[in-house]
Every structure is written in structure tokens, then in C-alpha cells.
Amino acid sequence: VLDSSLNKNITLDDIFISVKTTKHYQYTRLPIILKTWFQLAKDQTWFFTDTDNQQQQNQTNGHMVNTKCSASHQRKHLCCKMSVEYDHFLESGKKWFCHFDDDNYVNVPRLVSVLQTYNHQEDWYLGRTSVYEPVKIYKKPTNQLLFSFWFATGGAGFCVSRSLALKMLPVASGGRFISICEGIRLPDDVSMGFIIEHLMKKNLTLVPEFHSHLEQMKLLMSESFRDQISFSYSKTKNVWNVINVPGFDSRYDPTRFLSLHCFLFPHFKFCPR
Ligand code: UDP
Ligand code: MN
Numbered sequence: 001v002l003d004s005s006l007n008k009n010i011t012l013d014d015i016f017i018s019v020k021t022t023k024h025y026q027y028t029r030l031p032i033i034l035k036t037w038f039q040l041a042k043d044q045t046w047f048f049t050d051t052d053n054q055q056q057q058n059q060t061n062g063h064m065v066n067t068k069c070s071a072s073h074q075r076k077h078l079c080c081k082m083s084v085e086y087d088h089f090l091e092s093g094k095k096w097f098c099h100f101d102d103d104n105y106v107n108v109p110r111l112v113s114v115l116q117t118y119n120h121q122e123d124w125y126l127g128r129t130s131v132y133e134p135v136k137i138y139k140k141p142t143n144q145l146l147f148s149f150w151f152a153t154g155g156a157g158f159c160v161s162r163s164l165a166l167k168m169l170p171v172a173s174g175g176r177f178i179s180i181c182e183g184i185r186l187p188d189d190v191s192m193g194f195i196i197e198h199l200m201k202k203n204l205t206l207v208p209e210f211h212s213h214l215e216q217m218k219l220l221m222s223e224s225f226r227d228q229i230s231f232s233y234s235k236t237k238n239v240w241n242v243i244n245v246p247g248f249d250s251r252y253d254p255t256r257f258l259s260l261h262c263f264l265f266p267h268f269k270f271c272p273r
Contacts, residue, residue, distance in 0.1 A: 014095040018085040021102035023051035029102040036261040040108040079181035082188035095120035100157040105231040123164035127152020128210040151193020156212035
């Protein structure tokens with residue numbers, strides 16, 4: 001029986017995996033990614049940063065892009081990076097644009113299998129929300145509700161099909177994404193939601209397998225790790241928000257990503273046997 005719900009034509013090579021990073025995290029967050037999931041998607045993953053690091057440029061076979069956006073957490077500069085990510089995706093000719101942060105672990109085989117259930121020739125915006133209601137835009141000074149929209153949390157990762165990305169071209173390509181961010185004065189992921197839901201009139205499709213550290217990571221059960229697309233971690237006031245996974249000592253692996261990688265891929269070179 002032919003299973004028409006699966007689009008087996010999609011392989012890892014059809015996906016442009018884009019990771020936003022910065023000079024500040026080049027020696028903390030990036031090495032963990034390079035050691036783990038990047039090894040499973042070396043030719044498909046690109047890093048968008050704001051510095052030059054020759055060693056990492058070699059390690060990634062030239063996949064570090066210096067966006068020349070400034071290294072700060074300000075809206076404008078984060079939007080600058082997203083804008084460059086989007087432009088590089090368009091240039092790549094790939095079927096799916098998937099964005100992640102540098103505190104995400106991407107479960108590469110699962111990302112591929114989930115995307116196989118959607119048609120890249122249709123308009124898809126896949127991700128996870130972290131808010132309980134849509135963003136609402138009011139008219140000043142009367143406070144009349146103008147419109148509202150949902151957005152996928154950038155820190156959980158999200159994917160956009162090529163068909164939809166091409167429709168956004170007139171408003172978002174060639175750096176125009178930055179102008180939109182500045183115009184509505186909202187962060188990069190919110191601006192993506194604004195463009196797709198409000199300007200393109202395409203709704204976000206909720207894919208709960210994307211995860212950001214806005215959730216409590218320990219609530220994810222290890223039995224379900226294989227089904228998840230992304231994971232994250234954070235540390236606030238010396239308290240880590242991390243997944244609960246058996247493996248390496250927490251002093252050696254505080255983010256738990258090395259342990260997660262060995263949980264998913266036990267035969268990997270650095271995993272105990
Ligand atoms: N980031 C960046 N420039 C900065 C700070 C952060 O490009 O000056 C990136 C960072 O590498 C990550 C994302 O923005 O991919 C989110 O940063 P972080 O996790 O520090 O903050 P959060 O928004 O999750 O609290
Ligand atoms: Mn983060």
C-alpha cells in the first residue's frame with residue numbers, strides 16, 4: 001500500500017538548517033553543537049554569527065557566516081541576523097528553511113521525518129507558540145484592536161516551506177526583513193509571525209515537538225526524546241533548566257546535550273560503551 005501521507009522525496013539535503021549564534025557564545029554554546037548534532041547534518045547546517053573564527057570555519061567546512069550584524073541582543077541586530085538567514089535560504093534553493101538558536105539541540109532524523117509529512121510546495125509555517133494568546137496590535141491613541149497574530153518561538157526552532165518563503169520575497173528579502181522589524185518594533189521571531197500570519201495570511205501550524213527553554217525541560221520524558229525535534233537549556237540565577245537524561249556527570253555536561261546525543265545515538269564516537 002502506498003502511503004501518500006509521507007513525502008519520502010524529502011531528505012536531509014532538502015533542508016536548510018540555520019543556527020543563530022554570536023561571538024559571546026563561540027566558546028560555550030557552539031562547541032557543544034559542533035560535537036553533537038551538527039555531525040549528523042554537516043552539509044545542511046549553517047551558522048549565522050557576528051565574528052570570524054578560523055578554527056570553527058575549518059571545523060564546519062566553511063559553514064560559518066559572518067553576518068556583519070553587530071554582536072548585541074538588541075532587536076535590530078537579531079533581526080539583522082534573521083534577515084541574512086532568510087536571504088541565504090533563498091539563495092540555497094532548498095525546500096525547507098529551518099531556524100534554530102545556538103542553545104537548541106536538533107534531533108536531525110526526526111526533523112526530516114516530520115517534514116516528510118508536509119508538502120514543501122504548499123505554504124507551511126511550522127513551530128511552537130510560547131504565549132497563551134496572539135500578539136495584539138492596537139491603534140493609538142484610541143486603543144482600538146487593529147489585528148492580532150501568532151508567532152513561532154525562535155528559541156524552539158521553526159520551519160518555513162520554500163513556497164511560503166518565496167511569497168514573502170517582496171516584503172522580506174534583501175534586508176527588507178529588518179525594515180519590517182523596525183517598523184513594528186518587535187523581535188525577529190515575532191516579526192516572522194507578523195509577516196506570515198498578517199501580511200501573507202497564512203496561519204502557523206502548531207508542531208509541539210519543537211521545544212524552547214521557556215518550557216520546563218525536565219517535563220519531557222526520555223521515552224519521547226526520539227519523537228522531539230528540538231530541545232533547549234538555560235541557566236538563570238544558577239538554576240539550570242535542562243532535560244532529565246541519564247549519561248555524563250552534570251559537571252562535565254551541564255546542558256545535558258552530550259548525554260542526550262548519546263541517548264539518541266549510543267554508537268557515537270564519544271559515547272561510553
Ligand atoms: N544572540 C545573538 N546576539 C546576542 C545575543 C544572543 O545573536 O547578542 C543569539 C544567541 O546566539 C541565540 C539567540 O540570540 O541564538 C537567543 O539568545 P539567548 O539564548 O542568549 O537569549 P534568550 O532570548 O533565549 O533569552
Ligand atoms: Mn536562549
